[in-house]
Amino acid sequence: MQMNLLYMDDSYLKKFSARVVSVSDGKFVVLDKTAFYPNSGGQLHDTGVISRGADEFLVVFVGKFSGEISHEVSREGLEAGDEVECAVDWDRRYKMMRAHTAAHIISGIIHEKTGAQITGNQLGCEKSRIDFNVRGFDKGLMASYEIMVNNVVCQSLPVTIKTLARDEAFKIPFISKLKMQLPESIKELRIVDIEGFDMQACAGTHVRNTSEIGKVKLVKTENKGKNSKRLYFEVLDR
Numbered sequence: 001m002q003m004n005l006l007y008m009d010d011s012y013l014k015k016f017s018a019r020v021v022s023v024s025d026g027k028f029v030v031l032d033k034t035a036f037y038p039n040s041g042g043q044l045h046d047t048g049v050i051s052r053g054a055d056e057f058l059v060v061f062v063g064k065f066s067g068e069i070s071h072e073v074s075r076e077g078l079e080a081g082d083e084v085e086c087a088v089d090w091d092r093r094y095k096m097m098r099a100h101t102a103a104h105i106i107s108g109i110i111h112e113k114t115g116a117q118i119t120g121n122q123l124g125c126e127k128s129r130i131d132f133n134v135r136g137f138d139k140g141l142m143a144s145y146e147i148m149v150n151n152v153v154c155q156s157l158p159v160t161i162k163t164l165a166r167d168e169a170f171k172i173p174f175i176s177k178l179k180m181q182l183p184e185s186i187k188e189l190r191i192v193d194i195e196g197f198d199m200q201a202c203a204g205t206h207v208r209n210t211s212e213i214g215k216v217k218l219v220k221t222e223n224k225g226k227n228s229k230r231l232y233f234e235v236l237d238r
């Protein structure tokens with residue numbers, strides 16, 4: 001059965017109804033639809049609550065295994081066929097959304113200025129990081145890039161999602177700034193478009209407007225190899 005991935009169409013969906021399809025080892029729950037984002041693409045999994053009537057089951061981890069999204073809950077009790085109400089921890093999700101859109105802006109600017117590609121990333125609630133294959137990245141450059149990033153944020157650019165056929169998507173310059181190429185098995189690409197600034201293939205959750213990000217602070221860089229730099233950043237409230 002193909003699960004309906006609600007977060008792909010609406011990152012702002014906080015609550016939804018679903019049916020339990022299966023339960024493994026008492027605590028690993030597959031639903032017929034989900035708005036819980038799984039741990040993937042450098043973005044941390046969602047947490048939240050699955051409720052069956054008055055019974056609440058905390059969602060402590062969400063992952064994708066063998067093509068299915070599994071929700072690890074805090075205790076046993078859910079059964080296949082149960083009709084449930086689900087709620088995403090919105091504070092955690094919204095921090096992820098702000099950080100993910102900020103990461104696209106940061107990587108867009110660094111790619112434009114240096115040609116660097118992303119070799120890895122990890123988004124966090126407090127601090128995030130992006131790895132680039134780039135030479136020379138001193139404090140002066142980091143300060144100038146921080147100004148550029150926040151200038152884009154302040155432009156209040158719309159952020160939209162669309163799906164394109166693979167061949168059509170790859171006609172767009174720099175549609176994937178990842179060093180690793182997307183597998184040939186992927187025939188359609190979900191595109192995150194920061195209007196007038198950047199278009200990027202991405203399956204993560206994002207804000208609708210860059211103004212929602214707040215303020216981006218580039219914290220520090222680390223050397224991770226001869227031509228590899230790790231950049232840490234934070235997303236702050238203005």
